[in-house]
Amino acid sequence: MVHFLNFVWFVPFVFKIVEKGSVYSLAVSNSSEEYGYYNIYNKIDSMQKAFQTLETNVQRKNTMLRQILQPITKMNDNIEMSDQSSQETKTVQPLQKNDTAVGFTTKLSGSYSSTSSNIRGSPILYNGGNAYNGTVFTCPSPGLYLFHVSMITSTEIGGIWIFKNSQQLTLAWAGVGDPQWNGASVSAAVWLDVGDQVYLRPHDSTLRLDSNSAFTGVKIS
Structure with missing residues (x-):
């Protein structure tokens, strides 16, 4: 219990x-x-x-x-x-010397007795594109060209025509005077196509040029 x-x-x-x-x-x-x-x-x-x-x-x-x-x-x-x-x-x-730039400068000299004679250039100072052969410039490419001629002559009646093909463009005219050295110049801007020719011819049948006369042509556009 x-x-x-x-x-x-x-x-x-x-x-x-x-x-x-x-x-x-x-x-x-x-x-x-x-x-x-x-x-x-x-x-x-x-x-x-x-x-x-x-x-x-x-x-x-x-x-x-x-x-x-x-x-x-x-x-x-x-x-x-x-x-x-x-x-x-x-x-x-500025562009450097480039023979593909078309243009030329040459001195003129000599005596000529016919208005159909081409005036010769010598020496050639520049001939870019080789389009000037010493008497005639033949256009290598179409464009606007500028030509300029300056002359010094002892001819009593003296002048030089710039021709395009058979066309008279402009005249460098020394006037009529005593047979002494006179000067003249003229320019022409003209459009040329390939193959057109530019050259110089006497205004009269007698022409005598001083060697400081010159002819220049250049493509401007």
């Missing part, structure tokens, strides 16, 4: 201990879960702060990179402008 009463008293005591243990275990479990959530939130906050710091550093480095590249970009622009200016300068440089 005594043992039975002791057992009955012991059972509630055990249940209380078990109950307290369960409560303690639940408290510990709840505390662990809360602690785990706390760590996760801390990690998320740390990651956000790290990303913000990284973004700030990237922006700062981009700003520094732009500041570094800006002078280089300006330098490249200046170099390109310099190259373009150099090319433009080269484009407008």
Whole structure:
């Protein structure tokens, strides 16, 4: 009987201990879960702060990179402008000697006794395109040409005609006077087609030319 009463008293005591243990275990479990959530939130906050710091550093480095590249970009622009200016300068440089530029200059001299004689040129000072043969200029390409003749003569009645084919264009006329040295000059602008010929002939049957007389022709367009 005594043992039975002791057992009955012991059972509630055990249940209380078990109950307290369960409560303690639940408290510990709840505390662990809360602690785990706390760590996760801390990690998320740390990651956000790290990303913000990284973004700030990237922006700062981009700003520094732009500041570094800006002078280089300006330098490249200046170099390109310099190259373009150099090319433009080269484009407008005066033409050098070019044998394909059509034109000639020759000195005139000699005595002539016929109005049908072609006046000779010698020496030939320039003959671009080789279109002047010493008496006649033969057009190698169509265009506008300019011709000029200047004469010094001791003939009493002296003059020189510029001819295109069989057509008289203009006359350099020294006039009528005493047989002394007189001068005259004349020019003619004329359109020529390929094969047209330009040459000089005396105005009168007698003509004596000083060696400083000259004949020039050039294609101008």
